[in-house]
Amino acid sequence: MTEQEKHNRMMDYLYDEMSDTEKREFEELVEADPKLKKEFEELQATRKVMGTVSLDSDELKPFSLRPDRNTASENTFKGSAKLYRLMKVGMAAAILLAGMMALALSGVQFGKTSDGFYLAIGNQPEPVQQGISEEEVMNLLTRIQQENTLVMAALAEQTQQQQTAQLEEALNLLTAYYDQRRQQDLLLIAEGLTQLEEDTYYRFLQTDETLGDIIYALSNP
């Protein structure tokens, strides 16, 4: 029997989901296996602890649906919606009727002439303005296009000049910065060379002095 099967049987035994025969078999199995027995007793004790407590919490608010009120409110809602729709239709009809009456009483004139449609109160109006021809429209459009082209070209040129100026300024700044750095580096190199020259000179002097001492010592043993 695998460990998993033993665990499953243990659960069946603990929760009394075994036949009497199966129970006896499991009890024999437990008695023959001290490790299993210990585990069984531990889980049995844990189960007993679980059995002493309940998960009851606070009192519940009763949950229920109320058919009368719901039905009534639903009916009321449906009735209101129907009434609302009727009112909307009535109002639209009233507005249309009022508009027609107003037009009829005010002598509004609406029609068409060779120059186009007209709308007036009283007599038919005289044309007060001639429309513009297609050629004039085309001319106007061409002029607007030309002006737009000029404006765009001017803008592009101005933008390019600004970008060039900014680029030149940036290059100048960069050049100045590198020039300054180069000068500083040259100064540092010059100082280093001078220091090296001085050091070399003093070392020559020390060497000469030492050689002199050695020659003197050798000459006067």
Place this chain on the structure above:
Amino acid sequence: MEEMDDASLVKRVQLGDIMAFNELANRWQSKIHRFSYGFFGNSDDAGEITQKTLIRVYKKAGELEEPGKFSSWIYRIANNLCLDELKRAGRRKSSPLGSWSEQIAESENYIPSRQLESKELGVIIQNALLTLPDDQRVVIILKEFEGMKFREIAEILDEPENTIKSRMYYGLRSLRKILTKQNIQPEYLNYD
């Protein structure tokens, strides 16, 4: 109405009988609340899940083809709603394993015997339950507190029966460890 079993009530609910639904709600409200309370450990969430469950039961009653399996069906709804709530809340409502017990043990005022004397073992168990993985917790709640058979739990969770037993076994072992860590086993876990 009192004498009718759940299946008969469900059939009447399916015909639009609201009073039958109210009777069902009255019968199941406390069970679902207890189940949800075991899941979250607080009444607010449990109440919310209970309401949602009952509302869903009312809306979906027509889809229940076997009224005799109402018990499994309503618990499945509640379990799914609990899991959805945990997902929605980003698992803030579920404590990681051991965090609660460590927190209690580190508390300066923590005296195990005093807690037990004040009969707060239920709170300890409840908090220990919250530290378990969801799949073990739901099995323990349904088994220990709702008294269901392993076969019924398997049907609710749509898992093999042996899987349910295995989850029960590991859940009990985890609870045992937590309770032992609380030093309450000499008095309450004494099996001799």
